[in-house]
Amino acid sequence: MTTPRRIIEAPGMRIQFLIEGHETNDSISIFRCDFEAGARGPMPHSHDRFDNTVYGVSGTVTEVVDEVPHRLGPGDVLHVPRGVVHRTVIKEAATVLAISTPGLFGYAYLVEMADALNAAGDGPPDRELLNAIQKRNGITPAPASNTHIQVEHPSPSEESAGDARHFAEPSTTPSAEQERETP
Numbered sequence: 001m002t003t004p005r006r007i008i009e010a011p012g013m014r015i016q017f018l019i020e021g022h023e024t025n026d027s028i029s030i031f032r033c034d035f036e037a038g039a040r041g042p043m044p045h046s047h048d049r050f051d052n053t054v055y056g057v058s059g060t061v062t063e064v065v066d067e068v069p070h071r072l073g074p075g076d077v078l079h080v081p082r083g084v085v086h087r088t089v090i091k092e093a094a095t096v097l098a099i100s101t102p103g104l105f106g107y108a109y110l111v112e113m114a115d116a117l118n119a120a121g122d123g124p125p126d127r128e129l130l131n132a133i134q135k136r137n138g139i140t141p142a143p144a145s146n147t148h149i150q151v152e153h154p155s156p157s158e159e160s161a162g163d164a165r166h167f168a169e170p171s172t173t174p175s176a177e178q179e180r181e182t183p
Helices: 105-119 129-136
Strands: 005-012 015-021 029-035 045-047 051-058 061-064 068-072 079-082 086-089 094-101 139-141
Touching: 005 105, 015 105, 045 086, 061 079, 068 079, 105 129, 129 139
Parallel strands: none
Antiparallel strands: 005 015, 015 029, 029 094, 045 139, 051 079, 051 094, 061 068, 061 086
16 A cells, blocks of 8 residues: 655755655665756755765756766666765756665655745745754755856757766865755
């Protein structure tokens, strides 16, 4: 029997856990994230205690990992090891699955973040509050002064080293600033 899954609503996105860590003895958690076109993606951050793998379901997002953009479309997969700074840029409506191993990325964290983002309304979010929520949950925000990079979605016919379907590795380049970001 399938258990009904709770929906988390935040500005420009809708999140639904498919498998929560407590259901797998914390070995894995999986959630679906539906983004609206132009939604604000997470601020640059890294996960201290778990790896993150993102699978493209529909539309296209760009995962910027250690300042390298990776286009992620339907059927593409990108693994981001723990400790590696990354963020998501959303220019069109898209859906991804996020898989964390071990399954420590949880429902309560995303509800707390969504509540903080929703409380901001159309104004800027309270970054100190968002950073505190992240830190309590084993997520390290990247310094805001080093987090901007322009990202354009290449056409599907373009081939680039930044395409998804591979493992992201840490680089020695400094982090870059994001054009539109939300923790």
